[in-house]
Amino acid sequence: MNRPIKVLLAGVGSLNNYGCEAIVRGTAAMFQDEWPECTLIVATKTPADDAVRFRDCGNVQFVQEGLRFTPKRLWKGFLRRIGIGAGVPVRMNSLLYRDKQIFLSCGGDNFCEAPDGSLYNILQDLMMLGSNAAEAGLLYSLWGASVGPFSKKDTERKIAEHLQAAQLLCLRERIAFDYVSSLPLDNNHILQVADPAYYMEVQPTAAIPRQPGEQLIGVNISPLACSPADFTAFNTLLAQHKNIRLLCIPHVISTQGDAQDDVSFMESFRAQSPYASRIDILPAGLGATATKGYIAQCDLLIAARMHACVAGCSAGTPTLFLTYSSKGVGMAEYVYGHRKWVLSTRNLTGQDLVAKTESMLSEIAALHAYLKANNTRFKSDAIRALHHLKQTYTGKKQPVAMPALSHVH
Known part of the structure; x- marks a missing residue:
């Protein structure tokens, strides 16, 4: 009997960001349509609340994203309470990949630099989790990402070295695709797709009152x-x-x-x-x-x-x-x-x-x-990522560079 396929999605943080909620809903809908044997396990800051919000989605589970009560945080928290230091932020659990088969590193702009050229904590955490997942044999993919550009060559080199661990890089726009394609990468699928949020359906709502001519x-x-x-x-x-x-x-x-x-x-x-x-x-x-x-x-x-x-x-x-x-x-x-x-x-x-x-x-x-007229294209380009993910996982094909999208407008 085949074991169930568990897919970890991390990097969305809080679903009070409706964009993150849309990424999760779009991704869940794609799996339901294309690969229903999978269970999507989403790491968030408030998993209990999010499970209630997603009670209509049977193929989605939620887990705690961060480690709140580490010895370091407890000690730094104590010092902050007596006026020493500012404590330390909650960081992502780098062992979330355990008992999963696929790791999707949520895109958006997580793989971009801060205004001062530094790397946000969430990017550093996702890189650590991605490296751990790849070393443990999981299929590791960036999922609907914008990547870079990075202003510092040392940072760019560090990012490129990390991306070598991913079997699939699903990039949500042409500028990111061209940038990543210019990096010294090999043995990767580099694929332009649409953001998974394009796959989320519209919920009918009450009509907004309108004045004539307004x-x-x-x-x-x-x-x-x-x-x-x-x-x-x-x-x-x-x-x-x-x-x-x-x-x-x-x-x-x-x-x-x-x-x-x-x-x-x-x-x-x-x-x-x-x-x-x-x-x-x-x-x-x-x-x-x-x-x-x-x-x-x-x-x-x-x-x-x-x-x-x-x-x-x-x-x-x-x-x-x-x-x-x-x-x-x-x-x-x-x-x-x-x-x-x-x-x-x-x-x-x-x-x-x-x-x-x-x-x-x-x-x-x-x-x-x-x-x-183009909504079908948006959805087709979004689920393109899942088609290649499934093919890579089930087909065991050697990764090859994939072309960017081209459309007649």
């Missing part, structure tokens, strides 16, 4: 990608277009006032705006699928968080990518085949935002039809 624009602005100075650009848009109403769409829910919290950031936007009566905010806690359902009702989406953009494009809502790094540019290019619908958050002006918004609204019917 245009509803969804907005996702995050405190990490934008600043309070950017509020002026959206106020300019509202000032010049009296028929526009904004629906602020949180995609990361965190502690009130936390640096990651979309809700408090957008509440501060509404509080300072002279057009607050035309700004609504979705409540916290809706989850990824319901939020995608509300995005589907918008005429247009302007979003800074990339998985909010993924939700918009896969729901058929024309989406303007507010970008702060190459990953956003690459993901917009994947969707549209060009970079026209990209706007940098660096030095964002009201004039630029109004011009891009007006341009998109003038083509809104064609853009909506284009996205609807």
Whole structure:
């Protein structure tokens, strides 16, 4: 009798980040459709809560991501309480791979550097876990990742050496694919795919009340990608277009006032705006699928968080990518085949935002039809990763470099 195939997915952290929830839901749906013999085991910060949230997904289990009560953390925590030091963060359990057969290292931008060129703890932890998994004989794959670029050659060399341990590198946009292909790698599958979040379905939601002639624009602005100075650009848009109403769409829910919290950031936007009566905010806690359902009702989406953009494009809502790094540019290019619908958050002006918004609204019917027509492509490109994962695991084929995606737009 064949033993069950256990697949570990790590790197998503908290599912209060709806992008991480969308990655898990999309991945679970792909396994259910394509490889139902597998059990997906997801490492998160709050596994008990997440198991309740996913009670409709029979093929998903959750485990604790980090080790909270290590001797070092207990000692450092004691010192912090008496005013010595700042303690140490919870780090990922590097033994999560035990009793699993496949390890998926969650993509997003985990394999990217910090603004100062250093490596985030989560990347260092994922590399340790990946190395341990590969040494133990697991099939190790990056899963829907943006990788680099790394500004320091020593760091780039370290990353390249680590990626040699992975049998499959599933990269979610062409810029990352080209970058990884330029590294001195061999014996790897290097594959361009779509982000697994494209595979998550839309949950029908209650109709948003609309006034005759009103245009509803969804907005996702995050405190990490934008600043309070950017509020002026959206106020300019509202000032010049009296028929526009904004629906602020949180995609990361965190502690009130936390640096990651979309809700408090957008509440501060509404509080300072002279057009607050035309700004609504979705409540916290809706989850990824319901939020995608509300995005589907918008005429247009302007979003800074990339998985909010993924939700918009896969729901058929024309989406303007507010970008702060190459990953956003690459993901917009994947969707549209060009970079026209990209706007940098660096030095964002009201004039630029109004011009891009007006341009998109003038083509809104064609853009909506284009996205609807391409949703099959998005899902097909997402599940392409699982096809190659299954083939690598069951076929025992020697890894070969795989081409990037090419599409007629």
